[in-house]
Amino acid sequence: MRMLLRRANVVTGALDLLDAEGLGGLTMRKLGVALDVQAGALYRHFPNKEALLDAMADQLLEGVGAPLPSDLPWADQLELLGERMHTALLSRRDGARMVSGTFAPGRHTMIASRRAAQVLAEAGFPPNRAWEITFAVFYFVLGHTIEEQAQSRMPAGDDWTARLEAAGLDTHDPLAMGLKTLAAADPGRRFSYGLRVFLSGVRQHAPADAADPHEAETTRDS
Amino acid sequence: MRMLLRRANVVTGALDLLDAEGLGGLTMRKLGVALDVQAGALYRHFPNKEALLDAMADQLLEGVGAPLPSDLPWADQLELLGERMHTALLSRRDGARMVSGTFAPGRHTMIASRRAAQVLAEAGFPPNRAWEITFAVFYFVLGHTIEEQAQSRMPAGDDWTARLEAAGLDTHDPLAMGLKTLAAADPGRRFSYGLRVFLSGVRQHAPADAADPHEAETTRDS
DNA sequence: ACCTGAACACCGTTCAAGT
């Protein structure tokens, strides 16, 4: 009475279960129930849970490496890639934490990485630098998004006050007020700002021969 | 015949167990064995495993927020903070992943954050920007270190070749060779380079009134 | 006050046996 179980169904079902239950509630047994199958049957498609998580992570990042508008300056192309990845990670509950827990980069992950590295290589970075910066930017995106998603499931009131006191700040310290301002700010805007800060550092490290119509300066340090 | 179990002993024992078994092998029951106690006894000190993990994470970051040499330019002070955090995370197996899995920042985490935010505030950033950049840099450190530690427990041979092919690159592509160069590189140096790239972006976003003896220029974008 | 012993409600994974 049930359609034959295919690998792709398992991944889709697992992602839906992730949305419904969170990473902690994602269980082979619950997934079995959701797919109307015994838990053991899932092991025909994946050798273990980790392999399933790898596939889920890669599925999540599917569109990130799609072609970029070639009329964009290279730094803006990177920014777009970062924003795409951010959006993809946010598209499922605990998406960032799930991806960060996986080890073997899948096909879509590699495609997205290659896209970024290619942009940087065309901007004049030597290939190994291009990859290095690619990973560095992706780590930033991942780390920031993990924290965003952790924040969103924190107790609402969540007194920063107590924590500030633990750090030796009272409520009237300007630094303490800045933190409260930040906590009230839109996380998406914070992400974008951080990404731009990072990328302006990347721009500064670009080899002098990088041609960029929007940036006449070629200053860099070290 | 056993010393009275104190909260700090539990945290220390848990960190040692983490080193021995990894995050996946860190179990309340195994911790009980290591501390010569029934697993249930641990719940006199921590309401649940998550609270214990929070305490472990905070313990790991203990020294990071220590005072900084005040004769250092502010960007170098931030760099030192980033390197300290990196070192702390690497000091235990799966340290970065453990920290990234916790939600409530503890005392030492707050102290380290405050230190960074203070450096930035003194550099002229408005308080909320100071916190924003603090978190952004910390996310980069966390994300990069997670990946470093994931890499270190990967199968040795681990053919990048297959993955590159999945991304549509053959082995002779210069980009592919760059990735192999990178994989052979010292992860610590990669981290430091990424951190410096990020921080040069931060420097570029500093308000014009920032006084820094080592940097005469005050250029910035946007 | 602190800990034991034992239970409860789960896990991931395996594998003979069915269809």
Place this chain on the structure above:
DNA sequence: ACCTGAACACCGTTCAAGT
């Protein structure tokens, strides 16, 4: 070939009872 049913070796957590 695909799946079931049932088991195995674990989990985190709770709680009466001991000392």
